[in-house]
Amino acid sequence: MLKSETSLIAWIRQQRTLDPAAVPIPPGDDMAGLNLAGQGLVLVTTDIRLDGVHFRTDSASPRQIGYKAVAVSLSDAAAMASQPRGVVVAVALPRDWSMEQARELTQGLLDAADAYDCPLVGGDVTSWGQPLAINATLISTESGIAAVRRNGAKSGDAIMVTGELGGSLASGRHLTFPPRVREARAIAAAANLHAMIDISDGLSTDLGNICDESGVGASVYADRLPLTATAKTSADPLAAALNDGEDFELCFTCSPEDAERLLRDPPVAVRLTWIGAVTAGCERFLAFPDGRREPLVPRGFEHFR
C-alpha cells in the first residue's frame, strides 16, 4: 500500500540531480522553472483531478469541473506571482458521457482560461469505461516580476494570507473560487515577498511546505485566522481554517515592515491578514491569546490517507 504521496514525491526528487542552469526551479515549488537557453524562465505546473477525489460528477456540473481543473493550475501560477501564458488539458472521459456533457466540460475550461487571459492551446481527449480524470498543465512566465518561491522565508518574517479560510468543500467554493493571479502579482509588485504558496491542501500542510523548503519554523496566531462564514459555523472553526484545504488563497511571508505597509495601503481588494511569524528552528505551532501553544500538525488533504 502507498503510505503517502509525500513520501513517494520525496523519493522521486532524490532520483536525479537536475542541472540548476537548465532547471533553476526544481520540483518542490508550486511550479517548476526551466531556463530555455536565453529565453528566460518558463514556469510549468501539472495537476490531475479525479472524480471522487477532487470533485464528484454526481454533484458538480461538467462546467464546474472544467473550471476547477484550469483554476487549480492558475492558482499555482498565482503562488509564484507569475503571468499565465497558456494551458493544455487532457481528459479521460467516461464512455457513457454525452457530447453535450463533454462540451459543457470544455466550456468550463474556457471560463477559467478566458477570465485569466490564459488561452487553451491544446489537449488530448480519450474515452474509457472509468470515471472522469482531467489533467491541466499551465505555462507561465515572470513577465517583470521575479518568481516567488517557497524556500525564501526568513526568521522574523510576517506570515500573511489572502481572503478567508475553511469550509471550501462544504460550501462548494472549491468549484468556483477565483485564483489569486492578479492579487499575487499586485502584492509581489508592492512588497518584497520572501516565500509564497497557494493553500490547496490546507494551511497546516501548505505553511508546513514553506517551512520545510525554507528550513524555518512558524508561529500561527490562532485567534487571527480569517474564517469563511462556513468555517465559522462549523463544529471546529479553527480546524476548518487549518485543515479543510481547497481554499486556493495565498499564504506568503515578508518583512514585518512590508506587512505593515501592505495592511496600511493594500494593493488589492481582497482581505489581507497577518496570521503569524516565521521562527528560527523548525518548530511549527499555534499560539493562543492565553499564552498556550499547540503543535501545528499538517492535517490537510493528503490523497493517500
Place this chain on the structure above:
Amino acid sequence: MLKSETSLIAWIRQQRTLDPAAVPIPPGDDMAGLNLAGQGLVLVTTDIRLDGVHFRTDSASPRQIGYKAVAVSLSDAAAMASQPRGVVVAVALPRDWSMEQARELTQGLLDAADAYDCPLVGGDVTSWGQPLAINATLISTESGIAAVRRNGAKSGDAIMVTGELGGSLASGRHLTFPPRVREARAIAAAANLHAMIDISDGLSTDLGNICDESGVGASVYADRLPLTATAKTSADPLAAALNDGEDFELCFTCSPEDAERLLRDPPVAVRLTWIGAVTAGCERFLAFPDGRREPLVPRGFEHFR
C-alpha cells in the same frame, strides 16, 4: 454517447480564435507553439494514457508504462523536429498499488527522460480507487531548427516514413519504441521538410491529418510500405501497416529532389522509405502496382469507436 474524439476536438477548436502573435502554432499540430514575449517559440504537448486503452497493467510492467507515457510525448516533440527541454508527469495511481510499483513506474519515466536529455521537472501524484491514468506534458524548443508543422505539405511532394510499420501492439513494441527525436532533427537539418507527423494512430489516420491540415491529397504506393516482421506475418500486412497505429515512426513530406538526396545520403541510421506522393485536391488513395486504386480510409486507432 460520444461519437468520436475527432468531432469533439473539432468543436473545441471552433470555440476560440487564438491570437497568432501569442499562439503561432494553434491546436491541430503535434504540439502547440506559444510565443512568450520575445522568448522565442515554446512548444508544448500533453497526452493522457489509460489502463485498458493505451496499455494494460495486467501485461505491461509499471516501468514499461512509465517509459511509454514519456516516450509518446517525446514522439510528439520529434514530429515537430523540436528539442525536448523538460517533462512534467501527473499520475492517478490505483489505491492498491504498492510503493514499489509506484517507484518502478517512476523509473520508467526516468528511463525515457534520461535517454533523451529531457529532465523530469515536476509532477502530481494522487491515488484513487480506479485504474491507472498517467499524463505527460512535454516542453520543447526549436533550438536552431524551425518547427515542422502538419500544414505545409505541397502537391508533388514525396511522402516519406522512418522505420517499419504495423504490429506494434501485437509485438509489444508500443511499450519500448525509441521516439525519433534525434532522427527528426537530423532529417530536418538535411532537407527542407514541408510537413511532418508521428504515426501514433496509424498511417491512414495520421497521413490523413497532414492532408486535412495542408488541404492536399495523397497517393500511397501500396507495395512500398515498409513492414515490420510482425506485420509481414499478420493476416493482412497492408492493413496492419496502415491502421495498427502506435508505430511512433515519422511521416514527412518534402520535394522529390530532397527525398532523393535523403535516400542517397541518409543523415540517419533508421530506414527511410519513399511511400507516396502528395496530390492536388483532397483525395487520398492507395495505388497498387497493377494500376488499381483504393480509397485510403482513416481506420487508425480512435478511442471513442
